[in-house]
Amino acid sequence: MSAALAFILVVGVVAAWWLARHGIMAKPWLEPGLPALPAPGPAGPVEAAASLRRAKAGLVVFLGVAGSLFALFVSAYLMRMGAADWWPLPLPRILWINTGLLMAGSLGLHGAQVATRHGSTAAMRQGLLLGGAAALAFLLGQILAWRELLAAGHGLAGNPAASFFYVLSGVHGLHVAGGLVALGHTTAWAWRDPGSARTRVLVELCATYWHFLLLVWLVLFGLLAGWANDFAEICRQVLS
Amino acid sequence: MATTIHGTADAVPPAETAEVELYHPHSWITRYVFSQDAKVIAIQYSLTAIAIGFVALFLSWLMRLQLAFPGTLAFIDADSYYQYITMHGMIMVVYLLTALFLGGFGNYLIPLMVGARDMAFPYANMLSYWIYLLAVLVLVASFFMPGGPTGAGWTLYPPQAILANTPGQDWGIVLMLVSLALFIIGFTMGGLNYVVTVLQGRTRGMTLMRMPLTVWGIFTATVMALLAFPALFVGAVMMLFDRLLGTSFFMPAIVQMGEQLSYGGGSPILFQHLFWFFGHPEVYIVALPAFGIVSDLIATHARKNIFGYRMMVWAIVIIGALSFVVWAHHMYVSGMNPYFGFFFATTTLIIAVPTAIKVYNWVLTLWQGDIHFTPPMLFAIGFIVTFLNGGLTGMFLGNVVVDVPLSDTMFVVAHFHMVMGVAPIMVIFGAIYHWYPKITGRMFNDLLAKLHFWITFLGAYLIFFPMHYLGLLGVPRRYFEMGETAFVPASTVTLNEFITITALVVGAAQFLFLFNMFWSLRYGRPAGGNPWRATTLEWQTPETPPAHGNWGRELPVVYRWAYDYSVPGAAEDFIPQNQPPSPAEVRGTMT
Numbered sequence: 001m002s003a004a005l006a007f008i009l010v011v012g013v014v015a016a017w018w019l020a021r022h023g024i025m026a027k028p029w030l031e032p033g034l035p036a037l038p039a040p041g042p043a044g045p046v047e048a049a050a051s052l053r054r055a056k057a058g059l060v061v062f063l064g065v066a067g068s069l070f071a072l073f074v075s076a077y078l079m080r081m082g083a084a085d086w087w088p089l090p091l092p093r094i095l096w097i098n099t100g101l102l103m104a105g106s107l108g109l110h111g112a113q114v115a116t117r118h119g120s121t122a123a124m125r126q127g128l129l130l131g132g133a134a135a136l137a138f139l140l141g142q143i144l145a146w147r148e149l150l151a152a153g154h155g156l157a158g159n160p161a162a163s164f165f166y167v168l169s170g171v172h173g174l175h176v177a178g179g180l181v182a183l184g185h186t187t188a189w190a191w192r193d194p195g196s197a198r199t200r201v202l203v204e205l206c207a208t209y210w211h212f213l214l215l216v217w218l219v220l221f222g223l224l225a226g227w228a229n230d231f232a233e234i235c236r237q238v239l240s
Numbered sequence: 241m242a243t244t245i246h247g248t249a250d251a252v253p254p255a256e257t258a259e260v261e262l263y264h265p266h267s268w269i270t271r272y273v274f275s276q277d278a279k280v281i282a283i284q285y286s287l288t289a290i291a292i293g294f295v296a297l298f299l300s301w302l303m304r305l306q307l308a309f310p311g312t313l314a315f316i317d318a319d320s321y322y323q324y325i326t327m328h329g330m331i332m333v334v335y336l337l338t339a340l341f342l343g344g345f346g347n348y349l350i351p352l353m354v355g356a357r358d359m360a361f362p363y364a365n366m367l368s369y370w371i372y373l374l375a376v377l378v379l380v381a382s383f384f385m386p387g388g389p390t391g392a393g394w395t396l397y398p399p400q401a402i403l404a405n406t407p408g409q410d411w412g413i414v415l416m417l418v419s420l421a422l423f424i425i426g427f428t429m430g431g432l433n434y435v436v437t438v439l440q441g442r443t444r445g446m447t448l449m450r451m452p453l454t455v456w457g458i459f460t461a462t463v464m465a466l467l468a469f470p471a472l473f474v475g476a477v478m479m480l481f482d483r484l485l486g487t488s489f490f491m492p493a494i495v496q497m498g499e500q501l502s503y504g505g506g507s508p509i510l511f512q513h514l515f516w517f518f519g520h521p522e523v524y525i526v527a528l529p530a531f532g533i534v535s536d537l538i539a540t541h542a543r544k545n546i547f548g549y550r551m552m553v554w555a556i557v558i559i560g561a562l563s564f565v566v567w568a569h570h571m572y573v574s575g576m577n578p579y580f581g582f583f584f585a586t587t588t589l590i591i592a593v594p595t596a597i598k599v600y601n602w603v604l605t606l607w608q609g610d611i612h613f614t615p616p617m618l619f620a621i622g623f624i625v626t627f628l629n630g631g632l633t634g635m636f637l638g639n640v641v642v643d644v645p646l647s648d649t650m651f652v653v654a655h656f657h658m659v660m661g662v663a664p665i666m667v668i669f670g671a672i673y674h675w676y677p678k679i680t681g682r683m684f685n686d687l688l689a690k691l692h693f694w695i696t697f698l699g700a701y702l703i704f705f706p707m708h709y710l711g712l713l714g715v716p717r718r719y720f721e722m723g724e725t726a727f728v729p730a731s732t733v734t735l736n737e738f739i740t741i742t743a744l745v746v747g748a749a750q751f752l753f754l755f756n757m758f759w760s761l762r763y764g765r766p767a768g769g770n771p772w773r774a775t776t777l778e779w780q781t782p783e784t785p786p787a788h789g790n791w792g793r794e795l796p797v798v799y800r801w802a803y804d805y806s807v808p809g810a811a812e813d814f815i816p817q818n819q820p821p822s823p824a825e826v827r828g829t830m831t
Contacts, residue, residue: 085505
């Protein structure tokens with residue numbers, strides 16, 4: 001369970017930092033009155049609109065939940081790896097292409113985010129389309145990888161490494177698919193009202209989510225490919 | 241709070257918290273059925289949870305009847321007994337307590353207490369309830385499937401959970417796992433709302449450290465649940481794969497009735513780790529909202545500010561963090577490295593420190609308070625003693641050497657029913673009585689409520705106190721019947737009969753509560769806006785029950801913390817949070 005514990009530790013540190021900045025040391029019984037208004041930030045009044053702030057906070061909290069989910073899957077993987085019947089799975093080469101696609105999508109959305117900041121509508125739309133197309137191609141590539149593995153005789157049931165591969169890539173794929181729904185919504189806004197604060201925040205949220213998906217995939221890919229075996233061995237010895 | 245503007249009523253800046261774009265219902269269906277109003281969703285959550293809770297209560301009656309008078313009820317056999325155990329445990333812990341505290345009280349109280357018009361994402365909030373209802377229906381459906389519900393025990397340990405001869409192997413276990421996965425998805429949607437509303441929806445002046453402890457408890461518990469429920473989700477998904485698709489995540493090589501199954505190499509211990517990584521935080525997911533609510537009940541009904549507010553907040557947060565590093569104390573008898581046992585025993589005992597601080601602070605709040613023995617106060621005091629009792633036996637069981645011999649006895653049953661069964665239920669009743677006037681606009685019948693309290697409180701002690709003794713004598717738990725046993729004295733049978741009869745009475749007393757709730761809805765006397773003379777924002781709404789949008793035209797502005805009771809020199813013995821400071825107060829803080 002070391003991966004899950006490490007994740008909880010990170011969340012705990014962030015939470016402690018946040019609480020320390022939000023007056024956890026205050027003595028409310030001594031201080032009736034109104035707290036001072038927050039100084040107007042550089043973001044401007046439109047950006048500060050409540051619903052957009054809520055959307056941002058919502059995504060951050062959701063990433064915490066999804067991060068916990070993947071950390072626990074990784075923990076389970078690390079523990080199961082220690083069993084005697086484990087042998088590594090030969091990964092299909094197409095996974096490298098898929099990883100590249102996911103990176104391209106992440107870059108595309110990053111580009112779109114930069115473009116919104118400069119007010120360049122065309123570049124933003126191109127970035128969004130690139131992100132969406134790359135994510136679709138990634139999902140297709142994952143399905144091809146599954147077919148390749150099945151054709152090579154690595155079914156879901158036999159080798160536990162294969163079982164984990166299907167489950168982990170499947171759960172990750174579902175998260176990508178969910179992201180595509182949100183991206184579709186964002187793209188619609190990018191055509192309807194490209195200059196609005198809402199579009200800008202939506203693009204930013206999509207970009208953040210895509211970076212998260214990429215990070216998770218890189219961790220999973222590293223594990224499944226066996227590069228992290230030594231590290232996993234250490235984790236198992238610390239706490240299995 | 242770094243800087244504070246000290247001003248009186250004539251110097252009030254307007255509420256500058258942006259208004260939520262509220263969804264306005266257009267028909268009866270969108271107002272009361274597919275409602276996006278957190279208050280309606282809260283009532284939907286609560287009624288569903290209470291309804292399924294009565295099913296679990298009924299199952300406990302059947303179990304008790306079997307234990308005391310084996311063979312009297314012909315339809316109870318070993319299989320059905322295990323099904324009752326499983327469903328009783330799972331329903332009570334997940335579908336009743338978690339749903340009622342977070343989905344029920346969280347939805348109702350968070351927006352009102354922090355001064356918001358509604359939750360942050362009302363649509364997701366509505367979906368949350370409907371997915372929860374679906375999860376409950378899937379769970380209930382397993383009673384009607386061939387083979388019935390699963391009888392694997394509420395912990396669902398593999399391999400036995402999915403092997404033949406465990407009741408409900410065909411459908412029960414599958415529906416249970418699907419229902420849990422649905423519950424978690426639904427809860428996540430609700431949980432995002434509770435957290436983001438506390439983070440972003442607070443009205444002007446409502447700093448974190450001015451929030452009532454109820455909000456702190458529910459908020460921290462929700463954060464924990466969002467982090468811990470994924471562990472159950474992972475376990476449930478992987479077990480579904482094992483059961484339906486033949487993978488071997490948890491299933492070792494195993495021979496079933498002389499036949500070698502195709503499983504091999506899986507680790508049942510892995511499931512236990514995942515389950516308890518969820519399961520232990522779950523104890524505090526239920527306890528923290530109870531801690532928070534009980535603090536507010538005590539302060540309000542003892543007319544005193546809560547003792548050590550800051551320490552109470554810190555204790556909630558520290559308990560939340562520590563509860564993630566104690567899970568393996570549920571696995572001492574599964575076998576583990578002795579150093580791990582030592583580690584987990586130590587963390588388990590450390591968590592008693594912040595918990596004890598909270599108990600001291602409640603007692604010190606009561607000390608020399610102007611205690612009103614209203615039903616909410618009675619239940620709050622009932623909670624403190626029950627929780628203390630259950631917590632102390634937890635200190636025994638947290639030690640490996642004590643846990644190993646007691647683990648499979650009734651002592652454990654008595655311990656966890658005291659600490660996470662009776663104690664949170666006491667708070668739920670206290671909270672319902674406390675907020676009932678706000679939710680319905682009418683007072684409940686005081687006499688019936690007090691009768692309900694005394695039967696429940698004394699009865700719970702009569703049930704669970706002797707059960708500790710049974711456990712120490714060695715009466716095992718999970719046994720369908722004792723049969724001819726030499727290792728426990730015959731008098732345990734008499735004690736079991738006594739416990740069962742008391743359980744029937746206490747269970748029946750809960751119908752007093754139900755009757756009171758429905759009768760008072762119609763015939764209770766009008767309560768007015770603030771019958772308890774409480775300080776927190778939900779009692780200051782322009783309408784009672786609060787209307788859609790909660791606050792009328794303008795959001796409230798908060799000037800003070802939630803516990804200004806019996807302030808010396810004040811005109812009344814409570815000062816609402818939205819009352820501007822008096823000139824005297826302003827002078828006081830200046831000097």
